[in-house]
Amino acid sequence: MEVLEIDVGKKRAQRRSVAAGGPLEAALRIHSERETWRLDPLSPECPVVIGYGPFVGGRLYGVHRLIFVFKSPQTKTLHVSALGGAAYKAMGASVQAISIVGKAERPTAILVAAGRVEFADVEPGDAYQTIKQLYARHRDFFVQNDARALAVGPAAYTTYSGAVVSVDLSKTGEPKPGAEDFAARGGPGTALAQGHNVAALAIGGPKTPLYRQIADGEAIDRIFLQKFGKRYIEVVNEKTVKYRFDQKLGTGGTFGVNYVHYRDLLPLFGYKSIYMSREERIKHADLILELFWRPFQREVFEKSKSWYNCGEPCPVVCKKVWHGKKVDYESFHAAGPFIGNYIFEEAVPLVDMVDRLGLDAIEAGHLIAWLFDAVYVGLLKPEEVGIDDKPAFDPRSFNPTEDSRRNARLAAKLLENLVNNTTEVLTLVAKHGIRRAARELEKKLRDRVLATGHRFRDLAVYAAYGAEGYMTPNFYWAPGLVAPMYIQGRYWTNYNPTFMAPEDFAKSSYERAVAEAYIDNAGICRFHRGWAEPVLKELYKLVGLDPPTPEIYRGFAQYAKLAGAEPMPWESKRARDLVSTLARELGSREWSFQDYDDYYEWWIRFKEALDKLVSGGA
CATH class of the missing domain: 3.60.9.10 (Aldehyde ferredoxin oxidoreductase, N-terminal domain)
Structure with missing residues (x-):
């Protein structure tokens, strides 16, 4: 190329x-x-x-x-x-x-x-x-x-x-x-x-086109007829229902579908919801559906039907737009329920602010939740992050209207201060991120750590890499998102809310990672992966190229090792608890995670199984 x-x-x-x-x-x-x-x-x-x-x-x-x-x-x-x-x-x-x-x-x-x-x-x-x-x-x-x-x-x-x-x-x-x-x-x-x-x-x-063959509609149809028994456009329409409009759910797009589909399994308040009973989580899910999801649903699906594509001609029209603002699950959850804001209208200007500042929206949600929690438990004072009040960060005593507005206001001020590096704490966070900042704050504010019984790192959820690297997960209650994979923060892993033995989990995560690498290497949207993955080899052959191989993922793994940035065992209690609470939720009998050794064994066995797969072992 x-x-x-x-x-x-x-x-x-x-x-x-x-x-x-x-x-x-x-x-x-x-x-x-x-x-x-x-x-x-x-x-x-x-x-x-x-x-x-x-x-x-x-x-x-x-x-x-x-x-x-x-x-x-x-x-x-x-x-x-x-x-x-x-x-x-x-x-x-x-x-x-x-x-x-x-x-x-x-x-x-x-x-x-x-x-x-x-x-x-x-x-x-x-x-x-x-x-x-x-x-x-x-x-x-x-x-x-x-x-x-x-x-x-x-x-x-x-x-x-x-x-x-x-x-x-x-x-x-x-x-x-x-x-x-x-x-x-x-x-x-x-x-x-x-x-x-x-x-x-x-x-x-x-x-x-890079290759004239890709403009041959008949050749493309032949591939799909052979693989699916249907023409290309029919398969596209079937495989992208979630992102366009799912008649069974009466909604579409990531925002529309995820709140209805995952409901009580979605993480709230910086993952504090994993410690709540299912009954409590259902109550919160019902509030979120009414206050956060319903206004979007009324405007985008029942009233304006403002559906668009990302800028290329595409019939999926997955971009759902609310009064001029594109609405996706990840960015709005980051500015919404994950930081203790259940009011959709309060999230809209916050998402727009994140976008204008040019921040990673998912990381911004994790940063806000982490610093909110640190202020809430007394590890930090509000003025040390440039805000004038304590956030409401206990889901059990949360007032969904008053507290949402307070948290949204404080979040906007916090982001402004972070980008402007207005305090010593925020300058440290802005320069180094959560993992290193947590370590340095634990040393600097040791008295507060002892007094509160909380460590800064234990209030965050992340996968660690090498001495200083880390990645926060996408907003799902899913062990695979903090498992020792070589690339995290996207969907190069088993991201389902499931649990299994580490060897089986590693195999499923590796297979998903390899498939996702193929899709990214082909420049294909994940929303189209349902039809693309089964015919990817045939499409490469159509244009006369060799199909991709697991060497792509192996290349990223080898690079991480050379860079001294391999996956490292969990440092954060809440990251470990993300794994153990879902194991209990799903009734795992083999893994009870009674002590740190259990977590370490699961992590090590996962990593060893993954590395064997990466190196080409059976």
Whole structure:
């Protein structure tokens, strides 16, 4: 595949060929060549690789994800993040991937179209304003090349968890409804901003398929008829029901479906809900359905039916928009029930604030919940995180209306203070993240730890990597999300609310991780995985490429080992309890987790089984 290597420090670009079938394979090769496991994640010599899969521009839907592969300032190893729809315009770059190295003297925008590269100064700020500024200054480039903009927010320059924000604009420069998305997990925005001083990109050019065969509708139909006994569009409609509209549930999209489907199994109050009885959790689930889910349902499904796609032509229209704001489960749960806010209308401006600041929404939810809990139990004083009141953070005494409004107000102030580094505590957190900050705060505030009986680390839920890296889980009560997998924070694991023996769990998680790696390497949206995974090999053969192999996941595992960022045993009591409480909830007889040795044995056996699978063992 063709890769455009851009050195923003020298303002140079050159093309090269890389033996790879997709952006993950290309990134692994590029990082291996440069031996970036030796480098700081924010070194200018550590590339951020941005690319797409081989199936763009043809008759397939959901194949236009833009994939980011970078050494994460959070996990300290290679991470993968993705945003929807952007490759529909980025395929005009005439290369399948861009690799960014070097560091610009000033905040810089990179404009790429048809293999040509321009550099321009940009004034970084609110991510949406940066995109508008870029369009206003380079309108001819956007119009002539039908380009799509990407930008970081202020959080990318001041925290470890900056996102990349992308909005598809119309020819008049107005945002297209629903066509906004975020590559956020692991801090790709921080890698771009602090590592390379890249604040924005615009990518466009002539839209042509990489391979003409992918525009052959009859050839595609033959593959699906052979595999499913149905034509392609019929299979797409069947396999994407959840994300479009599920008639059985009367709703659709991740937000609409998850609250109805998971109900009392969804984590609340920074995972404190795992300690509640099922009866208590059901009461909270009913409140959330009425106060948080129902307003969305009335507006989006019963009234306006404002459903859109991510910017590529796609019939799934998974983007559900409430009064102009795209609503997804993860971001709204982060600004809602996870931080003790059950009022949907209070979450909307908070999500918008997270997006404008350019923060990873999931990580922001974990940060807020962790600091709220630390203030609530007395480990921190409100003023030490720049707020004027204690949050309401006990689900058993929670007033859903008054306390939700208080928590939403405090969360907004907390995020503003975090990004502006206004207190010593928040500066520590913004620079290093939860894991290292927790350790340093335990040393500095040892008297409070002893007085309260709480450790900072025990109020958070994360998977640890090496000496300092970590990743917080997506918002499910699922042991697989904190299990010792080499990439966490996305769905490269068994993320179901289930429990089993560690060897079986490792096998199921490994198989899911390999499948997810294939999908990301192909640049395919996860919402389309139901039809894509069974025919992926045939699609690669259709365009004359070798199908992906488990070597992709093995490559990420080997890199983590070289970088000193392998999975480490659980440090947080609440992370361990996420595993044991679900085991009890599901009636596990073999694993009672009476003491730390039980947790350690389960973790070790999982890790050993995983490593055997990664190395190619049976």
